[in-house]
Amino acid sequence: MRPETFAEELERAWEERRPIEPLSDRGLKGIEAAYRVQEAWNALRLGKGDRVVGRKIGLTSKAVQEQLGVDQPDFGNLWESRFFGVGERVEVEARLFLQPRVEGELAFLIGRRLEGPGVTPQEVLAATEAVAFAIEIVDSRIRDWRIRIEDTIADNASYGGFVVGPWEKALLEEDLSALGLVLYKNGEPVAQGAGAACLGHPARAVAWLTNTLAAFGVALEPGDIVMSGAWAPVQPAGPGDLFTLVGTGGRALSLRFA
Template sequence: MELEAFARELETAWVERKPIPPLSERGLRGVEAAYRVQEAWNTLRLAQGDRVVGRKIGLTSKAVQEQLGVDQPDFGHLWQSRFLGVGERGEVPFSLFLQPRVEGELAFLLGRRLEGPHVTPQEVLAATEAVAFALEIVDSRIADWRIRIEDTIADNASFGAFFVGPWERALLEEDLSTLGLVLYKNGDPVAQGVGVACLGHPARAVAWLAGALARFGVALEPGDIVMSGAWAPVQAAGPGDLFTLEGTGGRGLSLRLA
């Protein structure tokens, strides 16, 4: 089947670090078909011993949508093999990636089940155990980032890796839409954003995810990590680059691509 062949191509590109031509230029049409490719690829990852530890939401800010030429959010799996841990300082080999970019956002750790389709942001906050500032590496198996919405969805929402700062329950007492972050690359500020850029509120993005997953008969479960989406344009990364996120209240974390 063609969709399964696309999934095998993505798995090969993931393993061998060799980009492939856009799937949208080779017959992949429509969001539903793209998610079928994504799920087929996830099945291949699980067969290789990987594990799903949560979900990522992509394309939540208008700035990122405009940057990548798409017009709606998407979602993908967070795989254990690319979970870089929790802490204030991390490092990952640059050689794991093809054409990585880095973005700053807020991660949610769920304490209760969330099942759509009609989840509210308030229900998301009530079900959340803690939140944390986080860095996500987005990467594309599609050559030169020449993507349409079908390409990034099939490509597991352009997932690369993720690193989470210290979890905090106290942050849930604040208005997440007013939190701010500044992203530094090798000491220079390169992007800044506010939580409202993430679909108006990061919890609204998670509520959107719960509704989107419900169409596939899937719920968010206790213990799931949700990367809720970038607040500012993503930044290209090269070997040796150090990215530092500074968030509201002096919170921060850094990640080097060694």
Template structure:
């Protein structure tokens, strides 16, 4: 299978905002392993073009999303420097296809984590602090008609991320019980607690470190790790304003223009 060729198709769709048909329809034998190879090929192309990896994201951490795609574990993607929006910086809707917004907890690492055998305790020791974050997901697959290999190949449907300005030491937070409220245009659209993320957000980070060991990839010191959505993603249009609030972490707002 031409991993680099398929990755190039996805990157062209992203650049032109013209979606492609599901990879699982075009390539019926596409496996999850193939999909990760495609993702990695795409990241290497972006790095060769000057982009820098600044972290990783974990997706499909909720039981509802796993059931929807018929899987029993999360997936992951890469975060690049040109995906990061500064707090207060608007997100340009025209640069995306069908974006959706998620509120997440971001782990900022002070030490490298590399599996196998990484535990929640290891994640706590390696984490400098936690920040509130938005992840803006988008799919280069037409109309979000995705199966698991589609989203994995498409860098886990990553598009943009926004970090809050406040970082709290991980020891000062109960990540299972921390509450989150997501508002859209001044109205509450969803709320939840950290336990919705794989039972514990740090468990999701440990899963990622162990999963990446198969590809000889580590979670590096200084990286941002998005641990997964606390609630369902919300569709975003130009003019929409989102606010996410975490108990003990403060709030973060994002406007689409």
């Protein structure tokens, strides 16, 4: 099946909140083919007036890889229509999503152009303007999350939306791999992790992204936001749920599903 055909299915699922059957069961085979579908869907979104504000890295945590049955990272686009802003308390409409899950991670604000291949974690840190704790909503257009790597890649790395806490330049002076976070759901701790869970260091994940994007002729540009990947298993979300991320130093970020 043509990439554009799968992309149109994903777009309808996104707009109508109706899940579709796994693409990997219907002829989508291989990572390269899956990224062609992702590119075709991105083109549809841009054609409808959406905008790419950065990139997301998925499946960087071994715990998340095991949870979803895949064995390598992937990436997708951060679309402006689902960027819920920068702040400490944010509310989103649960009806926007199909089968959302929530994860905590670190976001990077790129300050200087980064172009692979060969970019190192140290170069990533030098080119980063600021970082912030962030909450990502992952969502799947694939029924019951029955995904293989091809499905999640085609599905824009299971993008749902995201919110970023206050940007901090000072955090770049700390060892990001040693930072920790605890995710609470309705007041109860449900997940915890450290930066080291993200490919050993969050900047290593961003370096991986930069070098992988080079094969597509894409660089990270000043102002881009990069969601570097989850530090702990994702948590299911539904109407009324309140998630609070508490990071090193007592930094807190809350997301409520209305």
